[in-house]
Amino acid sequence: MGMPAVALLPSARNRSRPVARCALSLFHTQQSTGAKTQAIVRLHNAQMANRAAAGGRLLSSAGASPLGTSPVPNELEPCDRELLVSPLGSRAENTLRSSITMNLEPSVWPRGDGEMAERIREHDWAATLLGPIGRWPQSLRTAVDMVLAMPGPANILWGPAHVQLYNDAYIAIAKDRHPELLGRPAAEGWPEVHAEVLVPVMKRAFAGRATRIADLSVTLLGHDGRSVQRAFDTTWSPIRDDHGAFAGAMELLVEVADRRREETNLRESEAQHRLLIEDWVQAVWETDGSGVVVADSPSWRAYTGQTLGEWLGYGWLDAIHPDDRSYAERQWREAISAHGLINTEFRLRAPDGGWRWTNVRAAPVLNAGAHVEKWVGINIDIDIRKRSEERYRTLFDAxxxxxxxxxxxxxxxxxxxxxxxxxxxxxxxxxxxxxxxxxxxxxxxxxxxxxxxxxxxxxxxxxxxxxxxxxxxxxxxxxxxxxxxxxxxxxxxxxxxxxxITGRVCAEAALRESEERFRALVTAGGNTIYRMSPDWRRMYQLDSATLAATAEPIEDWVEKYILAEDLPRVRAAIDVAIDTKSLFELEHRVLLADGSVGWVLSRAVPLLGPNSEIVEWFGAGSDVTTRREMQERQGVLVAELQHRTRNLLGVVRSIAQQTMAQTGPTEHFREQFNDRLSALSRVQDLLSRSDQEPITLRALIQTELDALGAGAMQDRIRLHGPFVRLRKATVQTFALALHELATNARKYGALTSEHGQLRVTWRTYAADGEGRRLLLDWVEEGISHPLEGRDAVSKRRGYGRELIERALPYVLQAETSYELGETVLRCSIDLPLSERADPRTRA
CATH class of the missing domain: 3.30.450.20 (PAS domain)
Known part of the structure; x- marks a missing residue:
């Protein structure tokens, strides 16, 4: 299977004398190169005939190649002689010339560096039907040389079994059957086409007749490994053996898939073109060479509603809108005069009496003398486009x-x-x-x-x-x-x-200048400004006089600025701010640009988007390192003062004890006096540390309970309420009231028995016009001896109850209640958390 074939004709008319015959007629599909190739083959056949006639001796000079220095034999036809004496320009012809020469001399065969030449040399031919390669007939060897020299796909089927040999170009056709096809019968290599195609072709070849098959369709393996249909034009030429009998055939193949595809595309294109014209053009017409309408145009009349009589001559002008008529006529006459193309637009009357925009295109048709023979034209309806343009123009102007x-x-x-x-x-x-x-x-x-x-x-x-x-x-x-x-x-x-955008650019420039001034102000004031992502994972920007500034987003800001010991507090404050979408505020330590550690008061507010989602955080930090250092020194002083105060209270206690020893009632007075001084001392301790640690309600209650040894009773004590920070002015009086309640619970109330329960709960709320207030409920249940020894709480109004019911309302503007039952005590205290005007000072 391959390209147009070359036939090896008989090398002699009979066995008695060498003859040669012109081979040009067999190369109807080749150029002069193919004719020269055939002439070389004819020369070889003539030499073979001479060898046979001379008993194996060549008639040329001994040892000389018939294609070398020896003259061209006279037995060749004139056409062959003419071709052989001309230079062979192509590489294929030179290869073939040398191959034939090599076949007449003992050497390794076939020569060449192609894949198939090497495979044929190395193949075990003794195991095939062709037998050892040294015994092949010269005509087969010559045919093989020709096939290997051909640029296009070609192959040979030889002998009754149709043994196959082929060239390098044929490998692309054989694909996965290569190289097993080499030396195998065609019935095994091409079973799908052997009986139907190859057997009839070989019968004709053995009878000396060539065969041409057009558009032979074969299923082959494609480039992607899938089977594809490919079509070829094939030419089969018979080959004689050394005895003049037809022993095989040479096939040349030309793939015609591209031609088929082009023909199919052409047919589809023609069909699409017809559809396009029919759908695109509303009228097709012709005029004579002077531009006068002399022939009917049914499509024009259907498009405009004109009759034949109205259309002929220059009647078509009457179908044009009056405002466009002179323009259209001028365009037409100028084109007629210049023999040029026309492409113009105007409005035509429609059959319904309305007007539609049309695009007229026309061109002259010239005869052999370059004179205008006629004009052909078309009308394309562009009404929709023109109306769209009008709407576009309205939008354009607006x-x-x-x-x-x-x-x-x-x-x-x-x-x-x-x-x-x-x-x-x-x-x-x-x-x-x-x-x-x-x-x-x-x-x-x-x-x-x-x-x-x-x-x-x-x-x-x-x-x-x-x-x-x-x-x-x-x-x-x-x-x-x-x-x-x-x-x-x-x-x-x-x-x-x-x-x-002049105004915008100027405003942006002014904004940048303002930002620069702001940064300069921040830097000069020792402050820090920063921007954070919604989840605080990325710092967008930081400008600071003390911290290492960054203008590019960074994600390692925690490691860069925050001390590891402070990280849990910072993270907790950030989480609360994100969850509540509220102000982030915290004092914490930071690593300064010079490597030292400082303190900063950082505040950041969330910037919210249209759906109340956090877009980013904008924050500012104040350097409070100096203040913190002063507070630390102040703390030392306060601690010293506290120590001295405690010593002073110890002196007061000692004096009281000395006095009671002389004046009596000693024991009961001493115990209560000492307890109250201890409570006052604990309050002073909390107040001394309030700048570093805020005084919370829970801490105040827990301190009093712990001082009374209630730590071992936690399973019977329940404290529950939100985080509440107390004002310093509130703490001392409120703490004495809590001390009285805790002392009575521990000595006479719920904490005296194993079954008693103490529950302290509190909450905050907003009062109309008064700010936020605190409501505390103190409930004791399971009191075992409700009426015995309750320090005047049950029998008289003693110090503790007086403090709760009179001192708290007076000093703290609190509202209180105190109810004692047989087994239950309830006390509630409702006081303001924020400062307000003292009602006693009102007019």
Whole structure:
């Protein structure tokens, strides 16, 4: 299977004398190279005949190659002689010439560096039907040399079994059957086509007849490994053996799939073209050479509603809108006079009496003498497009953005040099403050315009790529934001959509200047400003006089700025702020730019989006290192003062004890006096540390209970309520009241028995016009001896109850209640958390 074949004809008419016959007739599909090749083959056949006649001796000079220095035998036909004496230019012919020469001399065969030449040399032919390669007939060897030298796919089927040999170009056809095809019968190599195609072809070859098969379809393996249908034109030429009998055939193949595909595409294109014309064109017509209508056009009459009589001559002008008629006639006559094309638009009357826009295109048809024989034309309905353009024009005129169509102009050196305004919308004049520019060039309007305009417009035309840019026009004193795109590259036209952004650019510049001043102020004041992502994982920006500033987003800000010991507190405060979308506020230590440790008071607020989602955090930090150092020194002083105060209270206690020893009632007075002094001392301790640790309600209650040894009773004590920070002015009096309650519970109340329970709960709430208040409920249950020894709480109004019911309302503006039952005690205290005017000072 391959390309058009070359036939090896008999080398002698009979066995008695050598003859040669011209082989040119067998090469109807080849050029002169093929004819020369066949002439070489004929020469070889003649030499073979001479050898047979001379008993194995060549008739040429001894040892000389018939294609070497020996003369061309006279037995060759004149046409062969003429071809052989001419130079063989092609590599294939030279290869074939040398191959035939080599076949007449003992050597390794076949020669060549191609894959198939090597495979044929190395194949075990003794195990095939052809037998050892040294015993092959010379005609087969010559045919093999020819096939290996051919650039196109070719193969040989030899002998009754149709043993196959082929060249390198045939490998692409054999695909997965290669190299097993070599030396195998065709019935095994090509079982699907052997009986139906190859057997009839070989019968004809053995009878000395050539065969040509057009469009032979074969299923082969494609490049992607899948089976595909491929078609070939094949030519089979018979080959004789050394005895003159037909022993095989040579096949040349030409693939015709591309031709088929082109023919199919052409047919589809023609069909699509017909459909396109029928769908696109509403009227097709002709005129004579002078432009006068002399033939009917049913499509014109159907499109316009004119009769044949109205259409002929120049009657077609009556179908044109009166406002367009003179224009259309002028365009037509100018085209007739110039023998040029016409492409124009106007309105035509429709059969229903309305008007529709049409695009008329016409061209002259010239005869052999270059004279106009007739005109042919078409009408394309563009009514929808024109009406869309009208709507576009309305939108175009109403646009806030400026729009212009310009024609870019080249100079004599073909460089872009200027541009002319072809079309603008009303906003153009508003954005540029220029007069109406249509028809004028930029140079005419501005004198010395910015040369960048022409460069950018030319760039868009050269590349075909749109361009977005901001550019200033110093002549106008304005800055524009422009979108430039190609509109018609053949006519050097671009469209420009732009906006005057001078005000915005100036405002941005002013904003940047303001930001710089603000940063300078922040830096000079020792402050820090920063921006964080919604989840605080990324720091967008930080400007600071003390911390290492960053202008680029970073994610390792925690390691860079926060001490590891403070990280849990910072993380906890961040989580609360994110969850509540509220202010982040915290004092913590930081690593300063110089490597030292400082303190900062950091506050950040969330910036919320339209759906109340956090967009980012904006924060500021104040350097409080100096204040913290002063507070630490103050803390030392306060601690010393506290120590001295405690010593003083110890002296007071000692004096009281000394006095009681002399004046009595000693024991009961001493116990209560000492307890109350201890409570007062604990309060002073809390107050001394209030700047570092806020005094909370829970801490105050827990301190009193722990002082009374209630730590071992936690399973019977329940404290529950929110985080409440107490004012310093509230703590001392409130703490004495809690001390009285805790002391009575421990000595006489719920904590005296194993079954008693103490429950202290509190909550905050907003009171109308009074700010937030605290409501505390103290409940004791399971009191075992409700009426025994309750320190005047049950029998008289002693110090503790007086403190709760009178002192708290007076000093703290609290509302209190105290109820004692047989087994239950309930006390509630409701007091303000924020400062307010003392009602005693009101007029």
């Amino acid at each position: 646009m806030d953005e400026a729009y212009a169509v310009v024609e870019v102009i080249r100079d004599e050196s073909h460089a872009w040099s200027d541009f002319r305004f072809l079309e603008v919308n009303p906003a153009f004049m508003q954005h540029t403050s220029m007069p109406y520019p249509v028809g004028k060039t930029a140079t005419e309007l501005l004198g010395t315009p910015n040369p960048r305009w022409t460069q950018m417009y030319g760039q868009v035309l050269d590349t075909g790529e749109p361009l977005r840019v901001q550019e200033a026009e110093q002549t106008l004193g304005r800055i524009f934001d422009l979108n430039i795109f190609s509109l018609d590259r053949e006519r050097n036209r671009v469209a420009v959509l732009f906006t005057d």
